[in-house]
Amino acid sequence: MKTLKIPEATIMRLSVYxxxxxxxxRKGIITISSGDIAEGVGVSPAQVRKDLAYFGEFGIRGVGYNVKDLHKDILKILGLSAEWSVSLVGLGNLGLALSTYKGFKERGFIITSIFDKDPKKIGMVVDGVEVMPVEMIEEVVPKTKPQIGVITVPGAFAQEVADMLVKCGVSAILNFAPIVLNVPPEVELRNVDLSVNLEVLTFNVGGRI
Structure with missing residues (x-):
């Protein structure tokens, strides 16, 4: 029996939902309809129902969804019913912004270790976490046991950092460096290239001019 493959776009929309x-x-609303959710996030009611249907039956026909129950179910689907330990490598402008972003903790992503090459940054304490030298990754990461590694170093150093994180048992990497990384197939890799996204925007906007 084949396992149903969930479209990546569906997972991304679940996060938005x-x-x-x-x-x-937070507003104290108890029940909500697919139409309400759709209007709130900018998709169609049919899309909301289709996305949820991949994971079972939710809500009551003609009544809607209990807000707390649906939210709890979606968090469980996304793996956010437990906390995730994160190691961040690279404390430049982007790395600093990510390391101090309060939304991560609210969603269960806890930065447990931070690394950088700059001697001026080593020893700094960022949101309760001391910045360590990159050379200590293989010593510190096995102790903090992060499931996720976030790479915000220049492209020239990104593969080396990825190799060290993988060697230490990190099972997922979020890469902001402008380079294609090579990781084992069992390691989940997500690349975020801000320039590419900006270029998509300029292409789409340019087509209207």
Whole structure:
């Protein structure tokens, strides 16, 4: 029997639904319809129902979804019912912004180790975490046991950093360096190239001019 493959776009929308439900819950709203969710996040009601249907049956026909229950179910689907340990390598402008972003903790992503090459940054304490030299990755990471590594170093150093993280048992990498990394197939890799996204925007906007 084949395992149903969930479209990546569906997973991304679930994350958006989750954030929207967080805001709705804060307002004290008890129940919500697929139409309400759709209007709040900018998709169609049919798309909301289709995305949720991949994972089972939710809500009551004609009544809607209990906000707290649906939010809890989506968090469980996304693996956010537990905390995730994160190691960040590279404390430049982007790395510093990510390391101090409060939204990560709210979503269960806890930065447990930070590394950099700059002697001026080593020893700094960022949001309660001391910055360590990159050379200590293979000593520190096995102790903090992060499941996720975030790479925000220049492209020339990114592969070396990725290799060290993988060697230490990191099972997923979020890479902001402008380079294609080579990692074993069992390691989940996500590349975020801000320039590429900006170029997509300019292409789309340019086509309207």
């Amino acid at each position: 989750s954030r929207y439900l967080t805001e709705v819950d």
